Amino acid sequence: MPEVSPEVSDYRFAPAVSGRIVGGLLVVLAVLLSVVTLVVAVSGLSILVLVGVAVLGVLGVLAAGHLLTRRIVVVHLGTTGYRVRLVRGAGVTAAAWTEVGEAVTATPRGLPVLVLKLVDGRTTTIPVTLLDVDREQFVRDLQGHLRRGQGLRPLS
Numbered sequence: 001m002p003e004v005s006p007e008v009s010d011y012r013f014a015p016a017v018s019g020r021i022v023g024g025l026l027v028v029l030a031v032l033l034s035v036v037t038l039v040v041a042v043s044g045l046s047i048l049v050l051v052g053v054a055v056l057g058v059l060g061v062l063a064a065g066h067l068l069t070r071r072i073v074v075v076h077l078g079t080t081g082y083r084v085r086l087v088r089g090a091g092v093t094a095a096a097w098t099e100v101g102e103a104v105t106a107t108p109r110g111l112p113v114l115v116l117k118l119v120d121g122r123t124t125t126i127p128v129t130l131l132d133v134d135r136e137q138f139v140r141d142l143q144g145h146l147r148r149g150q151g152l153r154p155l156s
Contacts, residue, residue: 009077009141011131013086018068025064029057075126077145082116084126092116092124097149103142114139 013021036053039045076083081096101119105112112135116124128135 007079010073011075014132022065025061092122
């Protein structure tokens with residue numbers, strides 16, 4: 001779940017995205033263990049080498065899973081601006097709210113995204129399905145940060 005306050009909102013990867021990343025790491029670990037098994041068998045090393053690599057690998061995957069689900073912030077909305085991390089093709093990864101000219105939603109290739117158009121023509125694209133938050137809630141939160149960051153007040 002996102003950490004949301006009037007000043008700061010932090011959003012992490014959705015569980016499905018974290019699961020895919022951890023799954024990929026498990027495949028890498030399996031390949032590594034196959035190679036180490038072959039090396040141990042051919043070179044006559046102790047089986048403890050294989051056990052050590054396996055234990056370290058599993059601990060590494062568990063640590064990566066913890067970081068992905070609990071620690072790593074993908075989108076940070078602060079009082080002065082925003083920051084996007086670990087999103088390939090995001091464009092501009094950080095800017096001040098005063099640099100944002102427009103925030104729009106789009107669905108390129110059927111993927112719901114939020115596009116922040118900066119006043120100098122650059123853009124930031126945030127695929128909302130990557131985040132552990134409801135799309136509408138994320139858009140409302142970002143709009144609130146944008147209004148406050150640009151010094152705008154509600155009309156009523």
